[in-house]
Amino acid sequence: MEQKILIKNIKELAFIQEEEDKRSRLSGSEMNECSSIKNAWLAIENDLIVGYGTMKDWEGIADWTNLKIIDARDKIVLPAFCDSHSHIVYAGNREGEWVDRLKGLSYEEIANNGGGIINSALKLREASEDELYDQAFLRAKEVISTGTGALEIKSGYGLSVESELKMLRVIKRLKENTDLTIKSTLLAAHAVPSEFKDNKAGYIDLIINEIIPQVAKEGLADYIDVFCEKGYFDNDDTRRILKAGAAHGMASKFHVNQFTISGGIQVGIDENARSVDHLEVLADEEITALNGVSTIATLLPSCSFFLEIPYSPARKMMDEGLSIALATDFNPGSTPSGNMPFVMSLACVKMKMKPNEAFNASLRNGAYAMDLSETHGAIALGKKANLIITKAIPSYSYIPYSFGSNHIESVILNGKVQF
Ligand code: NIG
Ligand code: FE
Numbered sequence: 001m002e003q004k005i006l007i008k009n010i011k012e013l014a015f016i017q018e019e020e021d022k023r024s025r026l027s028g029s030e031m032n033e034c035s036s037i038k039n040a041w042l043a044i045e046n047d048l049i050v051g052y053g054t055m056k057d058w059e060g061i062a063d064w065t066n067l068k069i070i071d072a073r074d075k076i077v078l079p080a081f082c083d084s085h086s087h088i089v090y091a092g093n094r095e096g097e098w099v100d101r102l103k104g105l106s107y108e109e110i111a112n113n114g115g116g117i118i119n120s121a122l123k124l125r126e127a128s129e130d131e132l133y134d135q136a137f138l139r140a141k142e143v144i145s146t147g148t149g150a151l152e153i154k155s156g157y158g159l160s161v162e163s164e165l166k167m168l169r170v171i172k173r174l175k176e177n178t179d180l181t182i183k184s185t186l187l188a189a190h191a192v193p194s195e196f197k198d199n200k201a202g203y204i205d206l207i208i209n210e211i212i213p214q215v216a217k218e219g220l221a222d223y224i225d226v227f228c229e230k231g232y233f234d235n236d237d238t239r240r241i242l243k244a245g246a247a248h249g250m251a252s253k254f255h256v257n258q259f260t261i262s263g264g265i266q267v268g269i270d271e272n273a274r275s276v277d278h279l280e281v282l283a284d285e286e287i288t289a290l291n292g293v294s295t296i297a298t299l300l301p302s303c304s305f306f307l308e309i310p311y312s313p314a315r316k317m318m319d320e321g322l323s324i325a326l327a328t329d330f331n332p333g334s335t336p337s338g339n340m341p342f343v344m345s346l347a348c349v350k351m352k353m354k355p356n357e358a359f360n361a362s363l364r365n366g367a368y369a370m371d372l373s374e375t376h377g378a379i380a381l382g383k384k385a386n387l388i389i390t391k392a393i394p395s396y397s398y399i400p401y402s403f404g405s406n407h408i409e410s411v412i413l414n415g416k417v418q419f
Pocket of ligand 1: 117120227255258303329331332333334335
């Protein structure tokens with residue numbers, strides 16, 4: 001059935017991408033821009049934004065019948081967030097490991113004792129596809145409630161042909177059964193599973209010769225990912241796996257420079273990765289190398305918060321002209337949270353991003369990091385009607401400022417009111 005919605009009396013319609021603005025992402029000082037209209041209206045037809053303007057010039061859309069009208073007096077309308085890095089498909093939680101960290105153990109020590117990713121892999125292998133789906137579905141609903149409209153989701157807790165496929169099928173079901181726009185990523189190279197403990201080369205062969213071809217055959221992944229890190233996969237492993245993914249039509253976006261500077265960023269640039277993610281540690285020459293390339297830097301400040309590791313040098317990166325995306329990294333080990341407003345608060349307070357920069361990193365640049373620039377991340381004619389309607393708040397900057405509170409009244413995805 002045709003669906004038409006008019007949102008009227010909007011206090012401020014913000015993060016508009018004007019028709020002449022063709023930039024798929026914003027870089028450096030551009031990240032501080034925000035085009036907005038005060039006292040605005042916005043019209044939705046089916047799943048798309050079909051009009052917007054100021055109430056002053058409102059002429060009505062004469063032929064609209066069966067119109068649902070939402071009065072947004074005192075409220076702000078924004079694009080829904082584009083969270084380009086998450087691991088929301090997992091079984092159980094790891095709060096015991098968190099308590100161990102509070103007592104003084106490090107993330108690395110816990111992983112070396114069989115905890116960490118391997119712990120989640122054990123739990124995931126025991127869970128049925130339906131159990132996994134039910135848990136992930138609740139997390140999908142949760143991220144919608146905090147304003148996320150587009151989400152990248154990774155595999156990576158299966159670490160075998162069968163269990164990686166199980167995770168990716170769950171992601172496919174989330175695509176079918178929620179109004180989130182979802183991109184899926186194969187992260188078989190997240191850790192070396194116990195059965196290959198002394199045979200990493202054997203596991204990499206399995207990834208390249210079996211997992212990637214099978215996943216590609218079933219069309220289950222848009223991207224290929226690798227945890228490029230000391231003790232996990234080195235630069236040569238990473239390059240091989242990214243190339244194998246590319247040969248099967250998967251673009252790359254991958255974990256690098258979370259704990260150590262490995263040179264993996266250059267691998268990403270060479271392999272034309274869509275994004276390099278984490279970058280809690282970053283060398284000056286890597287900042288220079290990232291300038292002007294198509295690969296975007298995706299930063300995950302709520303991972304720094306939870307693991308108490310350094311925050312990425314976002315201010316310096318933007319001052320050098322780089323383009324930055326922000327994402328949650330929602331996962332059971334390093335970031336058990338999928339809350340983009342909290343990510344923006346951390347980005348501002350801990351990385352000295354300005355509110356406009358944090359929003360653009362979570363909107364247009366997040367869309368870019370998932371190849372969704374044409375359809376998501378901005379208010380524009382013809383873009384998806386993926387919107388946040390706030391409660392009555394003084395300004396959109398109030399969202400990252402007043403951290404820990406929920407300022408979202410309603411979310412519309414694909415033109416459908418979610419709540
Ligand atoms: O992005 N660093 C690698 N992967 C995840 C954490 C995985 C886990 O601890 O379960 C991350 O932080
Ligand atoms: Fe991650």
